[in-house]
Structure formats: structure tokens, C-alpha cells
Amino acid sequence: MLPIYLASSSPRRKMLLEQLGLPFTVVPPDVEEEEHDGLPPRKLVEALAAKKARAVAPAISRGLVLAADTVVVFQDRVLGKPAGPREAAFMLSLLSGNEHEVYTGLAVMEKPSGRLVVTHECTRVRFRTLEEEEIARYVATGEPLDKAGAYAAQGLGAIFIAGIKGCYFNVVGLPLARLARVLREFGVDPLKCFLEK
Numbered sequence: 001m002l003p004i005y006l007a008s009s010s011p012r013r014k015m016l017l018e019q020l021g022l023p024f025t026v027v028p029p030d031v032e033e034e035e036h037d038g039l040p041p042r043k044l045v046e047a048l049a050a051k052k053a054r055a056v057a058p059a060i061s062r063g064l065v066l067a068a069d070t071v072v073v074f075q076d077r078v079l080g081k082p083a084g085p086r087e088a089a090f091m092l093s094l095l096s097g098n099e100h101e102v103y104t105g106l107a108v109m110e111k112p113s114g115r116l117v118v119t120h121e122c123t124r125v126r127f128r129t130l131e132e133e134e135i136a137r138y139v140a141t142g143e144p145l146d147k148a149g150a151y152a153a154q155g156l157g158a159i160f161i162a163g164i165k166g167c168y169f170n171v172v173g174l175p176l177a178r179l180a181r182v183l184r185e186f187g188v189d190p191l192k193c194f195l196e197k
């Protein structure tokens with residue numbers, strides 16, 4: 001099997017990939033996630049995921065390089081990671097009582113061929129109405145600060161979620177079912193791999 005490299009510094013992505021039971025190595029990408037105003041969210045996350053894969057690829061001689069990027073979209077507004085507590089509280093006030101989408105772009109590059117597959121997954125998430133005071137308390141926990149849209153579905157942020165339509169793992173940062181499908185295109189099957197261990 002081709003060695004797998006996860007081009008990510010996100011502990012969540014590492015945890016999610018571990019769930020597939022495949023051996024892999026983490027190689028954090030060194031990229032600027034600059035604004036891409038005007039791009040539709042699906043194109044934006046795909047472009048950023050591909051950029052992360054391309055940043056790590058030169059260091060890999062043979063294998064698969066995986067990368068992802070996640071944003072929250074509320075009424076055409078793209079919410080990345082908040083710049084600080086004030087922006088985090090503002091993002092949460094937008095999401096309160098409303099439905100939003102979470103987009104994750106996924107890029108898989110094969111080395112040495114350079115073949116690149118880029119795709120994305122979208123999940124709808126509905127928040128219950130939040131009180132101003134609980135937004136302030138949640139921001140004070142520090143949890144929202146390094147998360148797109150200022151919440152963590154896998155953490156305390158779970159208490160805000162009234163409903164989810166689509167892939168839960170996509171919200172946390174890595175759409176596992178979609179990833180497994182892409183990996184199969186490169187001859188990697190997590191189930192087969194598990195049974196052959």
C-alpha cells in the first residue's frame with residue numbers, strides 16, 4: 001500500500017484519520033490561508049485543500065498526500081477561524097437560531113505521478129437560539145478560537161446543535177465516507193487494510 005501523509009496541523013483531522021485504521025504520518029503544511037473573495041465556498045475550500053496538499057507534496061517522494069480545509073457559511077458569508085474573542089462572539093450570534101452550512105474541501109495527491117483528486121462535502125447544521133450570556137461563557141472557554149465558525153461540534157459546542165443534515169465528520173474537519181471513496185480510487189481500502197493486518 002502507498003504510504004499516507006496527512007498535510008495538516010489540526011489535531012481533529014489526525015484523530016479522524018486514525019479512525020480509518022490506516023497507518024499515516026503527519027506533515028504540517030506551511031501555507032497562508034488568505035481570503036479568496038468572490039469564490040463560491042465549495043471552490044474556496046477545494047482551492048485551499050489543494051494548496052495544502054501541494055505545499056507538502058515536494059517533500060514526499062512516494063505516497064498519498066491528504067489535505068483538507070473547512071469553512072462555515074451563513075447566508076453567503078464565509079466564516080473561517082475567528083480573529084479573537086469578539087469575532088467569535090459575533091459569529092456565534094449570527095449562527096444562533098439559524099441554519100448554516102459547513103464545507104470541507106478534500107485534496108488527495110499521489111506521488112510521484114502528481115495525480116490530484118479534489119472534492120468537497122457540505123453538511124447543514126441547525127443551531128438553537130443562544131443567550132448572549134452563554135455565548136460569552138462559551139467564548140471564555142477558548143474552544144471557539146481555532147475553529148471555523150467559532151464552535152466545535154465535537155466539544156462543548158455540541159450543546160448548541162439542534163440538528164445536522166449530512167456527514168457529521170465533515171463538520172469536525174474530515175469527511176470520512178468521502179475520503180474513503182477517494183482513497184479507493186488510489187487503490188487504498190480501509191476495510192481491506194484492516195482485515196489484512
Ligand SMILES: Cc1cn([C@H]2C[C@H](O)[C@@H](COP(=O)(O)OP(=O)(O)OP(=O)(O)O)O2)c(=O)[nH]c1=O
Pocket residue numbers: 007008009010012013028029033052068069070071072081102146147148149151152153154157171172173
Ligand atoms: C465547525 C468546526 C470546525 N472545526 C475545526 C476543523 C479545522 O481544524 C478548523 C478549520 O480550520 P482549517 O483551516 O480547515 O484547518 P486548520 O488550520 O485547523 O488545520 P490545517 O490547515 O493544518 O489542516 O475548524 C472543528 O474542529 N469543529 C467544528 O465543529
